[in-house]
Amino acid sequence: MIQLKSPAQIAKMRAAGLVVAEALKACREAVAPGVTTADIDRVAAEVIAAHGAKSNFKGYMGYPATVCASVNDVVVHGIPGPLTLKDGDVISIDCGAVVDGWHGDSAITVGVGTVSAEVAELSRVTEESMWRGIAAARIGGRLTDISAAIEGYIRSQPCPTGEWGITEDYGGHGIGTAMHMEPHLLNYGRPGKGPKLKRGICLAIEPMVTLGTSKSTVDEDEWTVRTTDGSLAAHWEHSIALTESGVLVLTAFDGGRAKLTELGVPVAEDPLG
Incomplete structure (x- = not known):
């Protein structure tokens, strides 16, 4: 069952989203050579x-x-943990918060020090594909319209290593009174399929792209997901709400206004101003 939110509930999710935005801003500022991933977690x-x-x-x-x-x-x-970041690394930071029982979830990819042109392009393409997916989310559309928009943008961009890998086993999800809810959202596929998008649906849209394979494996800790060929990966995510007046990006400081206006998409009024 897909949970639909009232305007008051979306306002609470917006509050949670802004906390996540603040946390990720601080994490981004903390990323530097010599910093450990445990340091980022503490921030x-x-x-x-x-x-x-x-x-x-x-x-x-x-x-x-x-x-x-x-x-x-x-x-x-x-x-x-104790892993120390070094110049040229790339780190994806995924973070969430709960306010009054309502969840926010977002992720960014950050280059450490000076990164290669390949890494910079990997992050750019992944982030832009996220925005193209967000722009495709419309009341009356279908869930896989988002999937197709994400994949379509990624495939349209030249890959410096040959072909982009779109991670197969992980994707976006519904969000609300729990962090992970129905529906599951793949980052690839044909448009026009899946549940109809309705007012009040909230989704976490999160493409994961690699400079190689689409295949992954899980470490013995039962959490850490790696590419099977050792290729570098990027992960970007925003949580959104569909309203009568447009899309609200719950985890963006401006509600997504700047980017969605650029893409010609109506932006919902921010319930928190």
Whole structure:
């Protein structure tokens, strides 16, 4: 069953989304050579606590940290620890928060120090594909319209290593009173399929792209997801709400206004101003 939210409930999710945005902003600023992934985790935890919110990652199915810190060939779910970032690395930071029982979830990819042109392009294409997916989310459309828009953009861009890998086993999801809810959202596929998109549906849209394979494997810790060929990966994510007046990007400071206006998409009024 897909949970539909009222305007008041979307406002609460917006509050949670802004906490996540603040946490990820602080994490981005903390990324530098010599910093450990545990340091990044502490930064996020401090921001979330300072806003009176709670982490929705820590303790989720036994997960031990506030963020997922996925470095280089780790696609998602990297557990923060003593790993020290070095110049040229790429790190994806996934973070969530709960406010009054409502969830926010977002992810960014950050280059460490000076990164290669390949890494920069990997992150750019992944982020832009996320926005193209968000722009395809419309009341009356179908779920896989988003999937097709994400894949279509990725495939349209030249890959410096030959062909982009779109991770097969992981994707976006519904979000609301739980972090992961129906429906599951693939990052590839044909448009016009799946559930009809309705007012009040909230989704976490999160492409995961690699410079190689679409295949992944899970480490013995049962969390860390790596590319099977060691290729580098990027992960970008925003949570959105569909309203009568347009799309609201719950985890973007501006509600998505700048980027969606650029893409010609109506932007919902921000319930928190």
